[in-house]
Amino acid sequence: MFALVDVNSMYVSCERSFNPRLKGVPVVALGNNDHCVIARSDEAKKLGIKMGAARFQIQDLIDQHNVQLCSSNFALYGDMSARFQSLMYNFVEDVEPYSIDEVFLKVDGSYDTLYPSYQGLGESIRNTVMQWLRLPVCIGFAPTKTLAKVANRIAKKNPELEGICVLTNQAEVDTALEQFEIEDLWGVGYRYAKWLKNNGITNARQLRNAEIEWIRKKMTVQGVRLVYELRGYPARLLEDNPLPKRTISVAPSFGKLIPDLTNITDALTTHLARCCEKLRKQNSIARHLTIYLHTNRNRKTPGRPDLASKQYSASRTVKLPFHSNNLIDFLPYGISALQSIYQFGYPYQKVGIILNDIVPEDNRQAGVFADAPTPEQLELGHVIDGLNRRFGRDAVYVASQRKDREWEMVQGHLSQRYTTNWNELLVAY
């Protein structure tokens, strides 16, 4: 049996955990630059605020119902997530952190003596997370991960279940799948849902009974796994030993549209420094660097059809002569890639970075035409990370970075980093 434990409205719940005034009232968390809704409390959902809505579209609702706004505070959410995940080891040995607000657990018979029923185990997890972290969770139990996802969603949609849904026998599974919309299934996105519906498959039970080879042709082996999982045969195992990331990307939008190369280069430098930090955090090095640049696709500038109202986007990938996690190694390649795609005259919204070809740090090989880094060079990055952890982000940065940061994002409703910044914690209490 698997369980899926999921924090309800994660970001909003984290904010509420430290700010009781947000309880019982509509709250939304906003994405970068406070533009876009990325989490909603139940009260906000009832007002009809949709996921992903732009703030200007719901400004009337915000004013009428005094909806509380929170800028996204990932220092807080990430730390609460780590606490939530580590708490799960108090109950079971096999834990797979799946996303910032979800964990899969393997719940086998060995826990029978401690928790005589899945229901009892679920209640115990729910109560403990609430007591220790003040976060509300829902839990679904079932024989496969996909069915546990189904059970979790049922727990969430039916308040009378009080956050717990157990699917064990076939009759329960049949009923659940019959009522489960195809597009809500884990692994069925917009396009597959459309195709399945066109072929007469509208609920999960119909998909479970579908012909395997026909599914494979359209939905590849992943679709096949999904059907097996619905039939109760595990095709996705618990991955409790997460591999390092194979792609690392940093691409926040600017706080306003930026036309000039100087400011964009400055942003690129800062983003690249973040990428290297992420690499070092998982003890990796990378060799492939993609830089992309684009204007705001949603902007419909009325009036003069001159350059400033047209769209532009471009990208360039470069391969370094060796793997690295050091900003100084990446920077010249990043800057020349940027210069090769930059075109004068457009108002840009974002410069983004993607790193690929990522390998463990101790797999480092000297390039044929480049010297291997010295031990001091290898250590430098980790030393900078240590200083920035201790004295605050950007305590140490490269000299070419500017201090004014004209491009930086806007966050007008940011809460404190309650759990990770001791000074702020003292102020808060």
Next chain:
DNA sequence: TCTGGGGTCCTAGGACCC
């Protein structure tokens, strides 16, 4: 006026190897 950010997996096809 204003619309997020960061990932994974799979497949096909091209270039190359012996």
Next chain:
DNA sequence: TCTGGGGTCCTAGGACCC
């Protein structure tokens, strides 16, 4: 005249996830 069989590696593109 007749031109095999079995691989690897890389990339782009498409689908999905939270």
